[in-house]
Amino acid sequence: MKENKRKIVIAVTALNAIDSPGPGVAVIRSIRECNDFDVRIIGLSYESLEPGLYMHDLVDKTYQIPYPTAGTDALLSRLQYIHEKENLELIIPNFDAELFNFIKLRDTLKKMGIATFMPDLEQFEARDKIKLLDFGKKHGFDVPEDKIIHEFRELAKIEEDFEFPLVVKGKFYDAIIANTMEQAEKAYYKILSKWGLPIIVQEFIKGTEINIAALGDGEGNAISVIPMRKLYITDKGKAWAGITLDDETYIELARKFIQVTKWRGGCELEVMLSNDGKPYIMEVNPRFPAWIYLTAASGQNQPANLVKMALGQKVEPFKDYEVGKIFVRYAWDLITDIREFQKISGNGEL
Amino acid sequence: MRVRKNIATSDEGFLFNPTTGDSFSTNAIGAEIILLMKKDIPTSEVIDTVCEKYDVDRALFERDLEEFTLQLKGHSILE
Incomplete structure (x- = not known):
């Protein structure tokens, strides 16, 4: 006799299973493999071509959500709409850049009946790249020396504190190893254009x-x-x-x-x-x-x-x-249809 | 010459170090030597066994074994 398991409705972000992949698809795959519960998976996407959107055996329905820069009000408003339709029980955010907004909304989501399981703001910020050195010193972890750069002229002085090679890092993503000052400057501008300030210069280990x-x-x-x-x-x-x-x-x-x-x-x-x-x-x-x-x-x-x-x-x-x-890992050309692409691009739902 | 306890070995000469994630392949005679080493017998007994079985010059084999041992130590297969 087939066991009737309760179907849990879970929303998951980071469906960008691309060459620099988000964790969403792997998170869903893991959850689906667990025999202790049955799930309905709601994908939350930012872009129309995130591959996870089109993986219908993994994701039951997808809704686009506003970019993190739009702020918590825009995100909450969209989540309220999705919740009305789907009756979400749990949201698992998987992007660094979106976590701040989700953490800020945690109590509101809880009141709406949506669970999360994220670090609180203090935990989240303590391990931030910008504060990692202090965090390491406070708790006795070995952490490479670093310097937080807020403007270009600070980079020019970096040779006083660091030897080459060193690592130039963005506040969210990207790290470039620089063997010379020229390379460090190039890396600085490359990361600046993508992720903005501050930029972290870190000892190379x-x-x-x-x-x-x-x-x-x-x-x-x-x-x-x-x-x-x-x-x-x-x-x-x-x-x-x-x-x-x-x-x-x-x-x-x-x-x-x-x-x-x-x-x-x-x-x-x-x-x-x-x-x-x-x-x-x-x-x-x-x-x-x-x-x-x-x-x-x-x-x-x-x-x-x-x-x-x-x-x-x-x-x-x-x-x-x-x-x-x-x-x-492997690459796989998933075939979809213009109608599907149109739905997510035009209606923000698929 | 002691093979580290956690090293996984196969009869075909495949070695896996679960601490580092490194894996290596040896030829058939390498595999045989490692299996002998895993028995925790003295080096002289490893040399005797191989020399008897393969009719190899003892001095030559001792040199080869030393080189092989150094490689294994370099890859943290031997203690």
């Missing part, structure tokens, strides 16, 4: 890059920690293949991060294991990474457990996962 996907319960407990090493990296620095690792150093590092921040929700620690064996935290992304399906594949389904916690269930920390599990 030579070593092996490790990424850790973690899920915190908001009370200081790490429900899941999965370390991964990129096996194949695209020209944008994104993992195209990766493998789960077995090293207590990384697991302890992520547990400590979640404990001191009381992190609520998913996050990704970008770690550089220096050649002398120190794990430097290079960045903390306040949401699941695009490779999050690997956590489900290796036995710790982080997105599904976020859903459970968001809906008030108690979840016990995972103990084991499969080491040596590999993901290999």
Whole structure:
């Protein structure tokens, strides 16, 4: 006899499964794979050509939402409209740039009956790239030295504090390694035009890059920690293949991060294991990474457990996962129809 | 010459280091030597076994084994 499971309506953002992918599609895939509940997935998109919009086996219905720069009022108004139609129970935002607005709206959403499971504003801002050095010093994490640049002339003085190579980073995305002052200037302008000010200049740490996907319960407990090493990296620095690792150093590092921040929700620690064996935290992304399906594949389904916690269930920390599990990303030409494109472009719904 | 405990090995000579994510392939004789090393026997016994089985010059094999061992240490396969 078929078991009747309650259908949970979950809205998910970041459906841009492109060469520099958003995590949305991987989050949905993980949630759908969990047998503990049935789901209706509502995609929230920014662009008409985000591939996830057209993946109808994963996404039941999509609505466009305003860009983060439009502010919380515009976002709330759109979410109210979507909620009237879909009766949303949970929203999982997956973009760094949109998180601020969603966090600001958390209490309002809760009153509307929509759950979220995100860090609070203090947690979110403490791990910001701009404050990472202070965060590291405060809690005893190894973090590379950095300097926040607010105008070009500050860059000219950078040689007083840093040796080349160094890393020039945008406040949300992008990092360029500069070997000379000329390269640093070029990187500055490239990132400035894309992401604006401030720009972060960071000490270059030579070593092996490790990424850790973690899920915190908001009370200081790490429900899941999965370390991964990129096996194949695209020209944008994104993992195209990766493998789960077995090293207590990384697991302890992520547990400590979640404990001191009381992190609520998913996050990704970008770690550089220096050649002398120190794990430097290079960045903390306040949401699941695009490779999050690997956590489900290796036995710790982080997105599904976020859903459970968001809906008030108690979840016990995972103990084991499969080491040596590999993901290999691939490109696939999804075929759709002009009518579909017209619907999302013209009506903002598909 | 001790193979690290967590290193996964196959009879075909595939090695996987789960701490670093590195994997390596050796040829058939390399695989045989690693399987012997995994038995935690003295190096002299590894040399005796291989030399007896393959009728190889002992001095030559000792040199080759030293080079192979250095490579394995460099890749953190051996302790």
